[in-house]
Amino acid sequence: MTEPAAIKYVGQPLRRREDFKFITGKGRYTDDMKAPGMLHMAVLRSPHAHAVIKHIDLSAAQAAPGVRVALSGTDLAGKISSIVPNWIIPGTKVPDRPVVAVDRVRFVGECVALVVAETQATAHDAIGLIDVNYEVLPAVVDEEAAIKPDAPQLHDNVPNNVTTLYKIGGGNYKKAASEADQIINLRIVNNRLIPTCLETRSILAEPNADGTLTLNIQSQVPHMHRRWIADAVGISEHKLRIVAPDIGGGFGAKMHLYPEELLCPYLARQLDVPVKWWESRSESHQSTNHGRAHIENLEIAIRNDGKILGLKVETLGNVGAYLSNMATGGPTVNTVNFGTGAYKIENYEAFSRVVVTNTVPVDAYRGYGRPEGGYIAERAIDAVARHLNLDQVDVRRRNFIQSADFPYRPYNGPAVIYDSGDYEGCLAKAMEAFKYEARSRERDALRAKGRYRGIGVAAYTHMCGMAPSRRLSLIGFNRGGWESARVSIDSSGRATIYSGSMSQGHGHNTSLAQIAADILQIPIENIDIVQGDTRQVQAGHGTFNSRSMAVGGSSVHVSSQRIVAKAKKIAASMLEVDEKDVSYRAGKFSIPGTDVSPLSFRDVARMAYVGSKLPDGLEPGLDETVFYDPTGMGSPSGIHMAYVEVDPETGIVDILDYVAVDDVGTIINPLLAAGQIHGGVVQGIAQALYEEVSYDPDTGQLMTGSLLDYAVPRAEHVPNIQSLFQETPSPTNPIGVKGVGESGSIAAPPCMVHAVLDALSPFGISHLDMPMTPPRIWSAVQNARSGASQ
Numbered sequence: 001m002t003e004p005a006a007i008k009y010v011g012q013p014l015r016r017r018e019d020f021k022f023i024t025g026k027g028r029y030t031d032d033m034k035a036p037g038m039l040h041m042a043v044l045r046s047p048h049a050h051a052v053i054k055h056i057d058l059s060a061a062q063a064a065p066g067v068r069v070a071l072s073g074t075d076l077a078g079k080i081s082s083i084v085p086n087w088i089i090p091g092t093k094v095p096d097r098p099v100v101a102v103d104r105v106r107f108v109g110e111c112v113a114l115v116v117a118e119t120q121a122t123a124h125d126a127i128g129l130i131d132v133n134y135e136v137l138p139a140v141v142d143e144e145a146a147i148k149p150d151a152p153q154l155h156d157n158v159p160n161n162v163t164t165l166y167k168i169g170g171g172n173y174k175k176a177a178s179e180a181d182q183i184i185n186l187r188i189v190n191n192r193l194i195p196t197c198l199e200t201r202s203i204l205a206e207p208n209a210d211g212t213l214t215l216n217i218q219s220q221v222p223h224m225h226r227r228w229i230a231d232a233v234g235i236s237e238h239k240l241r242i243v244a245p246d247i248g249g250g251f252g253a254k255m256h257l258y259p260e261e262l263l264c265p266y267l268a269r270q271l272d273v274p275v276k277w278w279e280s281r282s283e284s285h286q287s288t289n290h291g292r293a294h295i296e297n298l299e300i301a302i303r304n305d306g307k308i309l310g311l312k313v314e315t316l317g318n319v320g321a322y323l324s325n326m327a328t329g330g331p332t333v334n335t336v337n338f339g340t341g342a343y344k345i346e347n348y349e350a351f352s353r354v355v356v357t358n359t360v361p362v363d364a365y366r367g368y369g370r371p372e373g374g375y376i377a378e379r380a381i382d383a384v385a386r387h388l389n390l391d392q393v394d395v396r397r398r399n400f401i402q403s404a405d406f407p408y409r410p411y412n413g414p415a416v417i418y419d420s421g422d423y424e425g426c427l428a429k430a431m432e433a434f435k436y437e438a439r440s441r442e443r444d445a446l447r448a449k450g451r452y453r454g455i456g457v458a459a460y461t462h463m464c465g466m467a468p469s470r471r472l473s474l475i476g477f478n479r480g481g482w483e484s485a486r487v488s489i490d491s492s493g494r495a496t497i498y499s500g501s502m503s504q505g506h507g508h509n510t511s512l513a514q515i516a517a518d519i520l521q522i523p524i525e526n527i528d529i530v531q532g533d534t535r536q537v538q539a540g541h542g543t544f545n546s547r548s549m550a551v552g553g554s555s556v557h558v559s560s561q562r563i564v565a566k567a568k569k570i571a572a573s574m575l576e577v578d579e580k581d582v583s584y585r586a587g588k589f590s591i592p593g594t595d596v597s598p599l600s601f602r603d604v605a606r607m608a609y610v611g612s613k614l615p616d617g618l619e620p621g622l623d624e625t626v627f628y629d630p631t632g633m634g635s636p637s638g639i640h641m642a643y644v645e646v647d648p649e650t651g652i653v654d655i656l657d658y659v660a661v662d663d664v665g666t667i668i669n670p671l672l673a674a675g676q677i678h679g680g681v682v683q684g685i686a687q688a689l690y691e692e693v694s695y696d697p698d699t700g701q702l703m704t705g706s707l708l709d710y711a712v713p714r715a716e717h718v719p720n721i722q723s724l725f726q727e728t729p730s731p732t733n734p735i736g737v738k739g740v741g742e743s744g745s746i747a748a749p750p751c752m753v754h755a756v757l758d759a760l761s762p763f764g765i766s767h768l769d770m771p772m773t774p775p776r777i778w779s780a781v782q783n784a785r786s787g788a789s790q
Contacts, residue, residue: 004585004586004588005585005586006521006585006586007517007518007521007522007523007586007587008518009513009514009515009517009518009524010514010515010518010666010668010669010735011666011667011668011669011670012514012669012670013669013670013671014510014514014524014669014671015510015671016507016509016510016672017509017510017513017524018503018507018509018510022246027246028245028246029199029202029218029245029246029247029248030202030203030204030216030217030218030245031199031202031278033204033216033245033276035204035206035274035276036274037273037274038204038273038274038275038276039068039116039117039118039267039271039273039274039275039276040116040117040118040119040120040122040123040275040276040277040278041114041115041116041123041260041263041264041267041275041276041277042114042115042117042120042123042124042126042127042277043111043113043114043127043259043260043263043277043283043287044111044112044113044114044115044127044130044132045108045109045110045111045112045283045286045287046101046105046107046108046109046110046111046112046134047108048105048108048134048136048139048699048700049105049106049107049108049139049141049358049359049695049699049700049701050104050105050106050107050136050137050138050139050140050152050154050358050700051104051105051134051135051136051137052103052104052134052135052137053073053101053102053103053104053105053112053132053133053134054133054134054135055132055133056072056074056112056113056130056131056132056133057130057131057132058070058071058072058113058130060129060130060131061113061115061126061127061129061130064117064122064125064126064129065122066117066118066119066122066126067115067116067117067118067122067123067126068116068117068118068271069115069116069267069271070113070114070115070116070126070130071100071113071114072100072112072113073098073099073100073101073102073103073111073112073113074102076098076099076100076266077098077102079266080099080232080233080262080263080266081099081231081232081233081234082096082097082098082099082232083097083098083099083232083257083258083259083262083322084097085323085324085325085326085327085328086224086228086325086326086477086478086479087325087326087327087328087329087475087476087477087478088323088328088476088478089164089166089328089329089332089333089354089475089476090475090476091164091165092163092164092323092328092354092476093155093157093158093159093162093163093164094157094163094323095154095155095157095158095163095322095323095356096155097322097323099111099232099259099262099263100112100113100114100259100263105134106154106321106322106358107286107320107321107358107359107360107361107700108286108358108360108700108701108702109283109286109287109360109702110321111259111260111263111287112130112132113127113130113132114127114263115127115130116267116271116275120276120278137152138152139152139358139698139699139700140152140154140161140357140358140700141357141358141359141695141696141697141700142318142357142697143293143294143295143316143317143318143355143357144295144316145697146161146318146355146356146357147160147161147162147316147353147355152358154321154356154357154358155356158356161355161356161357162353162354162355162356163319163323163328163354163355163356164328164331164332164352164353164354165351165352165353165354166331166332166333166336166351166352166353166354167350167351167352168336168337168348168350168352168413168415169348169349169350169411169413170346170347170348170410170411170412170413171310171346171347171348171411171412172310172347173301173310173311173312173347173348173349175347176301176309176310176347177299177301177309177310177312179301179309180301180302180303180309180310181302181303181304182301182302182304182387183299183300183301183302184298184299184300184302184380184383184384184387185297185298185299185300186297186298186300186379186380186383186767187295187296187297187298188295188296188298188375188376188379188769189294189295189296189769189770190292190293190294190295190296190371190372190375190749190770191292191293191687191691191692191693191769191770191771192290192291192292192293192318192359192362192692192693193290193291193292193365193687193691193692193693194284194285194288194290194291194691194693194704194710195250195251195252195253195288195289195290195291195365195366196284196707196710196712197248197249197250197251197253197254197284198248198249199218199247199248199249200278200279200280200281200283200284200288201218201254201258201260201278201279201284201288202217202218202276202277202278202279203215203216203217203260203261203264203276203277204216204217204264204274204275204276205264205265205267205268205269205274205275205276206268206274207268207269207272207273207274211239212239212240212241213235213239213240213241213265213268213269214241214243215229215240215241215242215243215261215264215265216243216244216245217242217243217244217261218244218245218247218248218250218254218504219242219244219247219254219255219502219532219542220244220247220250220252220254220255220502220504220542220543220544221255221502221541221542221543221544222242222243222244222502222532222533222534222537222540222542223242223500223534223537223539223540223541223542224255224479224541224542225242225257225261226240226241226242226534228257229242229257229261229262229265232257232262233262233265233266233269235265235269240265240534241533241534241535242533242534243532243533243534243535244502244531244532244533245532247502247503247504247505248504248505249504249505250504250543251365251366251504251683252291252363252364252365252366252368252544253288253289253291253363253364253365254504255325255364255542255543255544256289256324256325256326256363256364257324257325258287258288258289260277260279263277264276264277281706281707282705282706285702285704285705285706285710286360286702286705287360288360289320289324289360289361289362289363289364289365290320290359290360290361290362290363290365290693291362291363291364291365291366291368292362292365292371292372292687293317293318293319293320293359293362293693294315294316294317294318294331294335294372295315295316295318296313296314296315296316296372296375296376297313297314298311298312298313298376298379298380298383299311299312299313300312300380300383300384301347302384302387302388304388305398306384306385306388306390306394306395306398306399307398307399308343308345308380308381308384308399309345309347310345310346310347310348310349311339311340311345311347311348311349311380312348312349312350313336313339313348313349313350313351313376314350314351314352315331315335315336315350315351315352315353315372316331316352316353316355317330317331317332317335317352317353317354317355317362318355318357318359318362319331319354319355319356319357319361319362319363320356320357320359320360320361320362321356321357321358321359321360321361322356322361323354323356323361324361324362324363325363325364326363326364326368327354327361327362327363328354328476329368329369329475329476329477330362330363330364330368330369330372331352331353331354331369331372332352332354332369333369333415333475334368334369334370334372334373335352335369335370335372335373335376336350336351336352336373336376337350337373337413337415337416338369338370338373338374338376338377338410338416338461338462338463339373339376339377340377340410340411341373341374341376341377341378341381341459341460341461342377342396342400342401342421342423342459342460342461342637343377343381343396343399343400343401343459344399344400344401344402344405345399345410345411346411346412347411348410348411348413358700359695359700360693360702364544366680366683366741366742366745367462367680367742367745367746368545370462370463370464370742370746371684371687371742371745371746371749373462374458374460374461374462374746374747374750375749375750377460378458378459378460378750378751378754379750379753381395381396381399381459382750382753382754382757383766383767386757386761386766387766392455392457392754392758393427393431393436393457396427396457396459397424397427400423400424400427400459401418401421401423401461402423402424403421403422403423403424403425406418406419406420406421407419407420407731415475416463417463417632417633417635418461418463418635418637419632419633419634419635419730419731419732419738420635420665420728420729420730420731421461421635421637421663421728422663422726422728423459423461423637423639425663425726426459426637426638426639426661426662426663426726427459427639427661429639429661429724429726430639430640430641430659430660430661430724431641433659433661433722433724434641434643434657434659436455436641439455439643440455443455443758447762451645452645452646452647452648452759452760452762453643453644453645453646453656453759454643454644454645454646454754454755454756454757454758454759454760454761455641455642455643455754455755455758456640456641456642456643456644456750456751456752456753456754456755456756456757456758457639457640457641457751457754458639458640458641458747458748458750458751458754459637459638459639459747460636460637460638460640460743460746460747461635461636461637461638462635462636462742462746463633463634463635464545464546464547464550464633464634464635464636464738464739464742465545465546465547465550465551465630465633465634465732465733465738465739466481466544466545466547466633467481467482467547467551467629467630467632467633468481468482468629468630468631468632469481469482469629479541480541480629481541481551481629481630482541482551482555482627482628482629482630483499483500483501483540483541483547483551483552483554483555483627483628484499484500484537484538484539484540484555484625484626484627484628485497485498485499485500485512485552485555485556485558485559485625485626485628486498486537486538486559486623486624486625486626487516487520487556487559487560487562487563487623487624487625488622488623489520489563489567489605489608489622489623490605490609491605491606491608491609491610492602492605492606493522493526493600493601493602493604493605493606494526494527494528495516495520495522495526495527495528495563496527496528496529496530497512497513497516497527497528497529497530497556497559498530498531498536498537498538499512499529499530499531499537499540499552499555499556500531500537500538500539500540500541500542500552500555501531501540501542501543501547501548501551501552502531502532502540502542502543503531503532503543503548504543506543506548506672506676506741507669507672507675508529508531508543508548508552509529510669510672511548511549511553511668511669511672512529512552512553512556513527513529514668514669515549515553515556515557515560515668515735516556516557516560519557519560519561519563519564520560520563520564520601521564521584521585521586521587521601522587522601523587538625539627540552545739545742546636546738546739546740546741546742546743547739548741549668549735549737549739549740550630550633550634550665550730550732550733550737550738550739551628551630551733553668553735553737554628554630554733554734554735554737555626555627555628557734557735558626558628558734559624559625559626560624562624562626563622563624564584566608566618566622566624567584567589567601567604567605567608567622568582568584568589569615569618570604570607570608570613570614570615570618571584571589571599571604572615573613573614573615573618574599574603574604574607574613575589575591575596575599577591587600587601588600588601589601589603589604605622608620608621608622609621609622628733630732630733631732631733632732633732634665634730634732634733634737634738634739635730635738636662636663636664636665636738636739636740636743637662637663638660638661638662638663638664638726638743638747639660639661639747640658640659640660640661640681640744640747640748640751641658641659641751642655642657642658642659642748642751642752642754642755643655643656643657643658643755644656644752644755644756644759645759646756646759646760646777648760648763648777648778648781649778650774650778651773651774651775651776651777651778651779651781652774652777653689653752653756653772653774653777655685655717655718655719655752656719657719657720657722658681658685658719658720658721658722658751659721659722659724660677660681660721660722660723660724660743660744660747661724661725661726662677662723662724662725662726662740662743663725663726663727663728663738664725664727664737664738664739664740664743665727665728665729665730665736665737665738665739666727666729666730666735666736666737667725667727667737668735668737670725673723673725673740674723674725676740676741676743676744677721677723677740677743677744678721678723678744679744680741680742680743680744680745680746680747680748681721681744681745681747681748682713682718682721682744682748683744683745683748684744684745684746684747684748684749684751684752685713685717685718685719685748685749685752686712686713687745687748687749687770687771688748688749688751688752688753688756688770688771688772689713689717689752689770689771689772689773690711690712690713690717690771690773691710691711691712691771692704692710692711692770692771692773693710694709711771711773749770752772753768753770753772756768756772756777760777760780760781760784763780763781763784763785764784765780765781765784768780
């Protein structure tokens, strides 16, 4: 008997199964939800960046028609615990963050009071009736100004506004600097960004008759939210159900604990009615965590042939007024640990300070620290090439980590291990797709005609899929690195996968099913995915740090393997042969070389629940749960190239082409992987050219409080993006994936900066900070023409 061909889904560019409901308008988001008797919460936010609260008068708001309750921070003191970060680098000084400010506010937008009313409009009207008497204090919004001796101090237990000091390195930078032909100094800025999700935050808390509470919330980490909220509000975890419905984007911003996420469940329990809160776009700008906000000073020791002998980095990470969930890890472990990027820089010295300011807290935003670390490495390489007038590709090749070096431990440091990669291979593929030599000649020819085109190149690597659990505990990360999956087969042979990961538009319903279908050898249509409900899904850690496939997908892979292994035992018993004689392909259990009729997967699944022909000692059912903890983290890498034209008379940048070659290990779904790259690249382009949070340096007022002031790119600003892949499987997990979601946001900012600087090089401009807006570029050109220094 000829064995049937195996089913193969992994590697196929399947369209997302979940999209039909979205394109037909059947998606269900938190703000779509209503409950009988539902009340609405509105929050009064501080108009001042730094002030003492002298007095709050709630009487007018409390007396307004339709208002159920009005509360201040004093009313809530001792009833809800303070918000505590869950990544605390050892030695960190942690300031207290009350859920609602009690005696002092520290950023524009901080919660000062709240109203619960019968309608949303009534609640918003009522907060306008609350009278607050403030004593305004001096504010500081800039991280360099915040550490000066005369700067306003935000917290008594955080002297000099520095919460955390972190040092990392290896080799001997001082010796490398003494042996260098030259030393280059460079100051770079990673501009503050707002994670502009299509859907702003929203919460609905519903008390149930049995004393439990259901919280509908857009959470990237449902089980983590359950733990944090249960601890702070004083409810047992088993009595708190978190449901994450459809989510309109997260990018990291929806994996943190915010005051509103504690206030709604607390009020719902106290009032014994459902309480809902919805965030306006302007509220989102002044209350949802921001991203980036770094300043780095680089010292680069080089030879005249372009080889980097050593790199010294000093980082100031602005984390806003308080430490959010993961705030201490971003400017430290996630940034300076990766400051050498894809390059063999063996002498490295890095020092990071985490700084508080009178601004919105800063936390994870698509890449969190790795874009900042990659920017350090890439701007250093580009500065060397420009300073020595060498080809930017040649300088990268001269400094690349080589394929034979993997697994590679950068600067022989204690924390980072790159598992696998082929940087030269990615570069060759990118140069061919980009037509690098032809584009270089075209650029040079056009310059002679007064047209200024530029080529940008950026290499990147990083580590993602946070794990393993024991290693994370050493750096103060109060979560595990594992992920869970339960694969349950019913008596008809249909599979349901309960995954601890959580999609916010990633396509998990498709990609996780592809992984399971290949192992189970059943049609993908027979596999359902369940996520985002702590009552249905076993404990999980959720989605962040590009870990859904590497860790979540691996747990699905291993669970499915265990299902097949058990099913084989049952099939062998049904066929009355030894298990080793049974083959399983294309959904059929057969005995190769015989005429015995094969059994279908459905036949075996049915017997698993009938139980009459099970082997001795084998329990009925086909249901396996795995909590998978990887041996390490994967290290994606790649080369991105951009071709731009800059108009020196207007400062406008026209992106003519963009090529991305990414090595993210095994590709589960090329279509979805390319979509992730496209999304990350667009967000990286946005940082490089358009987006920047601006505060008034004197008052601390947020100057970009709406989309009228904050420039998110439109479709017309996005170029054609060629997305290509090279697969170097990761040895750290059974499916060889490395993670893809953050790659574009790491590579695109330096790639775009290098392209614009290349276009402006005839003017002698060698450095610009992001965002490279038309006014900033125009001013640089005018200064260059007039002979002013850059």
